[in-house]
Amino acid sequence: xxVAGGDSTSTTVLQACDQSAGxxxxxKNLTVRYxxxxxxxxxxxxxxxxxxxxxxxxxxxxxxxxKTTVAxxxxxxxxxxxxxxxxxxxxxxxxxxxxxxxxxxxLRGAQISVxxxxxxxxxxxxxxxxxVCEVLRAHxxxxxxxxxxxVRSVFTSIGLTESERIYQAYPHQLSGGQRQRIAIAQALICxxxxxxxxxxxxxxxxxxxxxxxxxMRRMKEAYGTSFLVISHDPDxxxxxxxxxxxxxxxxxxxxxxxxxxxxxxxxxYTQALLQxxxxxxxxxxxxxxxxxxxxxxxxxxxxxxxxxxSFASRCVHRMQICDTHRPETFETSSSRSVRCFKCEAx
Amino acid sequence: MSQPQPPLLEVRGLSKVRTQxxxxxxQFEVRALDNVNLSLNAGRTLAVVxxxxxxxxxxxxxxxxxxxxSAGDIRFEGKSLLQTDTRRRSSPARDIxxxxxxxxxxxxxxxxxxxxxxxxxxxxxQGSRAERQEIALDAMExxxxxxAWKNRNPHQLSGGERQRLAIAxxxxxxPRLLILDEALAGLDLSIQGQITNLLMDLQTAQGLSYLYIxxxxxxxxxxxxxxxxxxxxxxxxLDPSELTSDSRISETAGRSATGSLRLGARAGV
Numbered sequence: 001x002x003v004a005g006g007d008s009t010s011t012t013v014l015q016a017c018d019q020s021a022g023x024x025x026x027x028k029n030l031t032v033r034y035x036x037x038x039x040x041x042x043x044x045x046x047x048x049x050x051x052x053x054x055x056x057x058x059x060x061x062x063x064x065x066x067k068t069t070v071a072x073x074x075x076x077x078x079x080x081x082x083x084x085x086x087x088x089x090x091x092x093x094x095x096x097x098x099x100x101x102x103x104x105x106x107l108r109g110a111q112i113s114v115x116x117x118x119x120x121x122x123x124x125x126x127x128x129x130x131x132v133c134e135v136l137r138a139h140x141x142x143x144x145x146x147x148x149x150x151v152r153s154v155f156t157s158i159g160l161t162e163s164e165r166i167y168q169a170y171p172h173q174l175s176g177g178q179r180q181r182i183a184i185a186q187a188l189i190c191x192x193x194x195x196x197x198x199x200x201x202x203x204x205x206x207x208x209x210x211x212x213x214x215x216m217r218r219m220k221e222a223y224g225t226s227f228l229v230i231s232h233d234p235d236x237x238x239x240x241x242x243x244x245x246x247x248x249x250x251x252x253x254x255x256x257x258x259x260x261x262x263x264x265x266x267x268x269y270t271q272a273l274l275q276x277x278x279x280x281x282x283x284x285x286x287x288x289x290x291x292x293x294x295x296x297x298x299x300x301x302x303x304x305x306x307x308x309x310s311f312a313s314r315c316v317h318r319m320q321i322c323d324t325h326r327p328e329t330f331e332t333s334s335s336r337s338v339r340c341f342k343c344e345a346x
Numbered sequence: 347m348s349q350p351q352p353p354l355l356e357v358r359g360l361s362k363v364r365t366q367x368x369x370x371x372x373q374f375e376v377r378a379l380d381n382v383n384l385s386l387n388a389g390r391t392l393a394v395v396x397x398x399x400x401x402x403x404x405x406x407x408x409x410x411x412x413x414x415x416s417a418g419d420i421r422f423e424g425k426s427l428l429q430t431d432t433r434r435r436s437s438p439a440r441d442i443x444x445x446x447x448x449x450x451x452x453x454x455x456x457x458x459x460x461x462x463x464x465x466x467x468x469x470x471x472q473g474s475r476a477e478r479q480e481i482a483l484d485a486m487e488x489x490x491x492x493x494a495w496k497n498r499n500p501h502q503l504s505g506g507e508r509q510r511l512a513i514a515x516x517x518x519x520x521p522r523l524l525i526l527d528e529a530l531a532g533l534d535l536s537i538q539g540q541i542t543n544l545l546m547d548l549q550t551a552q553g554l555s556y557l558y559i560x561x562x563x564x565x566x567x568x569x570x571x572x573x574x575x576x577x578x579x580x581x582x583x584l585d586p587s588e589l590t591s592d593s594r595i596s597e598t599a600g601r602s603a604t605g606s607l608r609l610g611a612r613a614g615v
Contacts, residue, residue, distance in 0.1 A: 036502060062534040064504030117532070120451065165366070165374045173366050173376075176447055176528075177398020202532045205397040205561035232506075232534040276535040280564065291546070292539035292568065298490065 023050040024226050025194055030087035032069050032078065041302045043069045043082065045250040051194065054224040056216065058241030060234060062299060066250040067230045068117070071196045075114060076104050110139040113187040115197040121183055122171040128182045129167030136189045154185045159211040177204040184212060191223050198230045213240045234277050238262060246270045249300050249310035256336035266338040268315045317342050352424035353385040354555050355523060360418035362404050378404040379415065380579035388522070389549065391556040393566040396576035402559045403447065406527045410444045443521040447528040449512035453500040459486065459511055460496035466519045485514040490540055506533045513541065525557045530565065542569060
């Protein structure tokens with residue numbers, strides 16, 4: 001796709017991307033702090049991650065652990081109460097955090113796009129088809145007719161079969177799952193290099209979820225698009241991701257290839273989380289109305305500063321050192337890392 | 347001979363037709379619900395499953411009176427909810443509570459957590475201020491929200507916490523029927539487990555009935571007594587034990603159900 005004329009920044013970024021064989025996105029020691037009602041707290045704590053071109057990375061963690069904040073800081077769209085206090089975000093070797101707003105605008109939607117958790121991003125008084133069309137025409141030079149045809153073909157490919165009726169509809173005339181797919185169409189229409197998908201399948205039925213995940217895989221294979229898929233559900237990520245990053249209380253606790261991480265989780269939190277979904281399946285076979293498995297206790301209050309490991313209070317392998325010292329990230333192999341004293345010791 | 351007890355909720359021939367587009371435009375007719383029949387007895391759980399756009403949410407909206415059906419009747423304990431006038435309608439309607447799919451949009455951003463939870467009591471004029479606070483804090487604790495968070499605004503809570511707040515708000519009025527419209531869809535596995543356990547305990551203790559709208563067949567097969575499958579606004583009744591046997595469903599519900607099941611099965615591997 002052609003980039004709109006006079007757009008020197010994204011063209012140079014594009015060229016830089018083509019030359020670099022390394023990572024598409026590299027986040028280093030990112031720390032984000034929120035200031036709410038006079039109290040400051042850390043939402044994202046020293047997060048480092050990398051995404052290679054054509055890689056689908058799953059960011060797994062429970063609600064409130066800072067997954068969405070990581071995504072928002074990549075795009076420079078953090079709420080006013082939040083600020084990045086440390087770290088860097090390199091996209092095609094260019095630091096996104098140092099770019100001006102006008103430069104970021106050219107990247108957003110065209111190079112990096114985002115699929116939000118809820119579809120309230122849609123304008124209630126504009127037909128959904130025109131809203132998707134608008135994104136395409138903001139970044140590419142093409143006629144209205146061409147743009148509309150492209151929108152309809154994207155609608156069909158993500159399973160919105162009555163594409164003509166859907167195109168003409170307003171958001172309130174569509175169901176939750178259909179709206180979610182419109183938001184996905186908006187994000188994918190410009191064939192971006194990186195798509196950040198924040199819980200893309202949380203509010204859609206399994207059929208649609210599979211179609212969406214399948215479309216992601218096809219995008220990855222056809223255009224080499226990279227995805228950062230954020231989810232709380234290990235099963236949703238299992239279907240699509242190449243690599244999994246597990247977050248807990250603002251920190252990355254484990255990072256590794258999907259198959260290894262799911263078959264041999266190292267961090268106690270990953271173990272407990274996967275146990276939740278595995279146990280549930282086992283007891284489903286056992287019968288109905290039996291209690292479902294869960295991780296005892298609550299995730300720590302972000303306002304509270306914990307001297308030791310943030311998972312210690314819920315951990316079954318808790319040691320003395322866990323309460324007093326913070327574990328550092330420890331690499332167990334070239335592709336895996338974990339933040340736990342127990343793994344470091346063994 | 348004793349008269350048989352009427353079911354708690356009975357839906358007969360419910361239809362909802364919407365027209366999209368103005369008279370000068372091309373018009374599309376959408377049959378959101380098409381002759382839906384279902385009944386739910388007290389203390390039981392009826393699950394409504396179906397793909398997105400099948401009319402699940404429209405059904406919930408019709409049941410609580412937020413949308414007027416085009417045809418058919420809804421009976422709560424034998425009394426029609428549609429024929430009584432608005433003032434008389436409000437009394438059975440109090441026993442039905444709806445928890446929305448998108449709780450973020452359903453909670454007032456200007457209220458603190460405890461205000462959100464105690465508001466239904468305030469509207470009914472129940473109890474003194476202190477009593478209401480106590481009931482509200484109890485309900486918050488019940489769903490796993492610490493009482494210390496009572497002054498936080500909904501936007502300061504995460505998605506899962508907001509959903510729990512919405513459930514606490516629905517529980518304070520001690521309803522007899524709770525309609526959960528994908529209420530657990532956005533939650534973490536651990537919290538989903540906790541809340542499902544809580545809902546099952548409440549059902550045992552208080553005889554609550556649930557109309558559980560979901561597309562998560564894994565959860566549905568765990569908690570539902572009866573299952574209806576909604577496809578393009580029409581209902582196909584199923585038995586929860588059949589959810590695992592693939593062939594029977596593919597005959598009754600067609601491609602869509604098998605698709606959902608295939609995924610359910612894959613998630614279950």
